[in-house]
Every structure is written in C-alpha cells, then in structure tokens.
Amino acid sequence: SQQGEEDPQALSIQEGENATMNCSYKTSINNLQWYRQNSGRGLVHLILIRSNEREKHSGRLRVTLDTSKKSSSLLITASRAADTASYFCATDYGSARQLTFGSGTQLTVLP
C-alpha cells in the first residue's frame, strides 16, 4: 500500500482564501516533500521538510510536520487561480532514495 495518503482528495475554494492539504504516512521517514502537478504536466518541487523540522515556509507556502502523528500539512495562503493543480506529498525513508507518493489532492481555486 502507498506510504502517503492525502486528504482531502479534492478541494475547491475562492481566490484569496487559504487552502490546507494534509498528508499521512506509515513508516518513519527521512524527509517529506510536496510537489505540484498541473493537469497533463510534470511535477514541480515546492518544498522539502526534514524529519527533525517541524515547520517550514516558502513564500505563500507553509508546511508542518508532526512525526508523532506521521502527518504533514501544506497551507497555501491567499490562493490564486494559478494555484489550481494537484498537490502530492512524497516521502523517503531508510537508505532508499526513492520517493513514495500519496494519491494527491486536486485543488481548484475559483476566480
């Protein structure tokens, strides 16, 4: 089964609102990364948070990590129509460098 699961599966909000997506995983990790994928396109790397970090910011993005609950959240503030995309969390663990992806959250920002 997949390492990560995103929640919700789909989210629709108005432009200017904040969007929060959650990711849960099953085993201890080294790092957790968030990616964005526009429809039919490749993945864009957003942010990486290490297992010993609790919060990280990048522009309008805020990521938190709770290793005791094996979960992470991605907050996008002041959303824009251009933020419409699928968002995936991906984890790596142990000595393996492969990423294990969740099933994604489809975010729609309405103008």
Place this chain on the structure above:
Amino acid sequence: NAGVMQNPRHLVRRRGQEARLRCSPMKGHSHVYWYRQLPEEGLKFMVYLQKENIIDESGMPKERFSAEFPKEGPSILRIQQVVRGDSAAYFCASSPGTGWEQYFGPGTRLTVT
C-alpha cells in the same frame, strides 16, 4: 540552466511493439529516477540509476522493462512488447549526489493501441 529533459513527450505504440523513453538529467546531476503514473493516481517508483549502474530496481516489473544510464548520453527506459496496461505517463527525475530533492521532467505519455 535547463531542467530535466524527456523525449518524446507523447508516444503511441501498437501492442507488441517496443517503446523507448529518454531522459537527460539536469546539468550536474548524476542520479536518475523513473516513475510511472497511471490516470488519476500518484507516481509509483520504478528504478533508480547512477551513471552505468542500476542502484535500485525494486519497482520495475520483472519482465519486458529495462533501464540504463550509460556513461555518455541520456537514460533510457525500454519497454518491450508493450501491452495496453503499459499506457501511462512516465516521469524521470534527477538529483545531485548530495541532497534529497528530486527534480522532474515533463513526462512521456505512452499510449498503447
């Protein structure tokens, strides 16, 4: 600095034909990863390579699939005798020797008819 390059972007093959997907990593990156994405799903790891070496192929199907990353030139993912179930988007990612971030190419969308 050019990103990860993949070609072709779209590939149509009939059942039984061979598909060859190419990936050129970002400049300075020596690690290449291949992932497959089925419709409406997340990406699934297939194989991890460094120059001339397969490091981890735990996600590769046992038959018909192979990958290489030669000393010179791009990494190649090869699918022999394609079947309809191979239809998917195939993404390549690269990373430098240090650091954990992986940077993805635009993908190759394979359609098997």
